[in-house]
Amino acid sequence: MEKVRFGIVGVGGMGSGHASSMKNIEEVQLTAVSDVDKNVCDRVAGEYNVRGFTDYEGLIDSGLVDAIIVATPHYFHPPVSIYAMKRKVHVISEKPIAVTVKAADGMVRAAKASGVKFAVMYQTRSTPEYQAAKKLMNEGRLGNLYRTCCIDAMFRSQAYYDSAPWRGTWKGEGGGVLINQAPHFIDVFMSLGGLPTKVWAKTNTRRHRIEVEDEASAILSYGNGATGYYYTSTTDYPDTSYLELCGERGKLVMHGGKLRFWALYKPIQEASDTAAQMWDQPSAHEEEVPIVQRESGHGAIIRNLARAILFDEPLLSPGAEGLMSVEFINAITLSGKRGRPVGIPVKRNEYEAFINGLKKTSKAKKIKEAKRITDPRIGKA
Numbered sequence: 001m002e003k004v005r006f007g008i009v010g011v012g013g014m015g016s017g018h019a020s021s022m023k024n025i026e027e028v029q030l031t032a033v034s035d036v037d038k039n040v041c042d043r044v045a046g047e048y049n050v051r052g053f054t055d056y057e058g059l060i061d062s063g064l065v066d067a068i069i070v071a072t073p074h075y076f077h078p079p080v081s082i083y084a085m086k087r088k089v090h091v092i093s094e095k096p097i098a099v100t101v102k103a104a105d106g107m108v109r110a111a112k113a114s115g116v117k118f119a120v121m122y123q124t125r126s127t128p129e130y131q132a133a134k135k136l137m138n139e140g141r142l143g144n145l146y147r148t149c150c151i152d153a154m155f156r157s158q159a160y161y162d163s164a165p166w167r168g169t170w171k172g173e174g175g176g177v178l179i180n181q182a183p184h185f186i187d188v189f190m191s192l193g194g195l196p197t198k199v200w201a202k203t204n205t206r207r208h209r210i211e212v213e214d215e216a217s218a219i220l221s222y223g224n225g226a227t228g229y230y231y232t233s234t235t236d237y238p239d240t241s242y243l244e245l246c247g248e249r250g251k252l253v254m255h256g257g258k259l260r261f262w263a264l265y266k267p268i269q270e271a272s273d274t275a276a277q278m279w280d281q282p283s284a285h286e287e288e289v290p291i292v293q294r295e296s297g298h299g300a301i302i303r304n305l306a307r308a309i310l311f312d313e314p315l316l317s318p319g320a321e322g323l324m325s326v327e328f329i330n331a332i333t334l335s336g337k338r339g340r341p342v343g344i345p346v347k348r349n350e351y352e353a354f355i356n357g358l359k360k361t362s363k364a365k366k367i368k369e370a371k372r373i374t375d376p377r378i379g380k381a
Helices: 014-022 038-048 056-061 074-086 101-114 128-138 183-193 268-274 298-311 319-338 348-361
Strands: 004-009 028-034 051-053 067-070 090-093 118-120 145-155 198-204 215-221 227-233 235-247 250-255 258-264 284-287
Touching: 004 014, 004 056, 004 298, 014 028, 014 038, 014 298, 028 038, 028 056, 028 298, 038 051, 051 056, 056 067, 056 074, 067 074, 067 298, 074 090, 074 101, 090 298, 090 319, 101 118, 101 319, 101 348, 118 298, 118 319, 128 183, 128 250, 128 258, 145 183, 183 227, 183 235, 183 319, 198 319, 215 319, 319 348
Parallel strands: 004 028, 004 067, 028 051, 067 090, 090 118, 145 227
Antiparallel strands: 145 235, 198 215, 215 227, 235 250, 250 258, 258 284
16 A cells, blocks of 8 residues: 655654554654754654654655644644645644634635645544534434533643743743643534634633633524533543533533433424423433444544545545634633623634734743653643
8 A cells, every 4th residue: 555654743742642653554654753852853753763854844845755744832833734735745733723713714725725635633523422423413413503512621730831831821822721722622512513603701810820721611602593601621620521512303412422312302492382281391312322433533633634645535624624613712712801702703813913912921931841741641732
């Protein structure tokens, strides 16, 4: 089988995990790595016996790669990706694809103009539970949604934020929990429940000594009149991961890695309108949702891009759909800071001015020792 030659830009953290994953993917071959830290670059290049570069342009222009994974800090995702796309090199960007919607737009346009394959590392899309939930939504089993709820509460220590000068800063990350830890489940929420048209959010820095938010909540409004609620934080323990979508014909719940679905015998509005007695209730039954086991995780997204290049296989996590989570994140961030509702699509120039203002006030952070260690449990950044 022909192999797709991959390079990885940024190998001090998650990038080194992707390098390890490639050893088990027969469709790919790791051929080059780059990192601004020469010691890190030399170490990883030596470990995998590949060329190492301290600049991403050198890697992309080397002729050694057909595709790259961009595993740098967030602000560098767009320039690295667009540079590659213009040179007909396929791209997987780590999440989120960009800090701002305007930068994300540029990535989507560049991919379309060049014709390359563009994916985002939302590996949750490869899980059997997500695939089953997406099938239910595509089949219209829930009907029109009237309510959504997503809670994604987790924990990070102060030591985590103190591990790198860019963590927890507007200049380094462009946000807090919303831009770093929450995008995976935001992507699930948006891809299943759809983008709201307006958010009214509250953001807070509750538990950590950082510039950015470690807690966010929002009331959501949708174009069809539906309403929703969203909450995320790095201040909770034990973790909670909960998604509920309520439709006229059914209810879907994802919680703790499990998927449940209830089907109504009559649409809920019809059941209300035709009830004969004051205490009549709609009838519903829980259906066992078929879960088809499949490969999941980072390796599944890497293999899928390779097969998209080789065989035109549909992308599991298209980069263009990564724009949804950036829209949502920017809207909540802006609403929380401004204390007013914000519409979606977010006004591009307004958000650029907003984030640039925050970056100007961002203060340099001194740390004792920089640590680039991937989460050993789940691989989140």
